[in-house]
Amino acid sequence: MRVRVDPDVCQGHTLCALAAPEVFLLREEDGHSYVVGEEVPPSMEEAVRKAVATCPEGAISIEG
Numbered sequence: 001m002r003v004r005v006d007p008d009v010c011q012g013h014t015l016c017a018l019a020a021p022e023v024f025l026l027r028e029e030d031g032h033s034y035v036v037g038e039e040v041p042p043s044m045e046e047a048v049r050k051a052v053a054t055c056p057e058g059a060i061s062i063e064g
């Protein structure tokens with residue numbers, strides 16, 4: 001599975017980082033999210049799917 005955050009859509013709600021802190025980090029400047037690495041380890045896939053479901057902006061997309 002691959003994951004990315006659209007920086008133009010993210011509004012910094014933080015929920016993704018709470019759902020999967022190993023995958024999503026927040027920028028200090030604006031609190032917006034970015035991914036540590038696009039390739040998600042199998043052990044983190046469920047947490048990433050939860051992050052996708054909880055993002056109020058629909059900013060997170062996954063493939064595979």
Ligand code: SF4
Binds near residue numbers: 011013016057
């Ligand atoms: S939950 Fe969505 S809007 Fe909030 S920081 Fe994460 S990607 Fe951005």
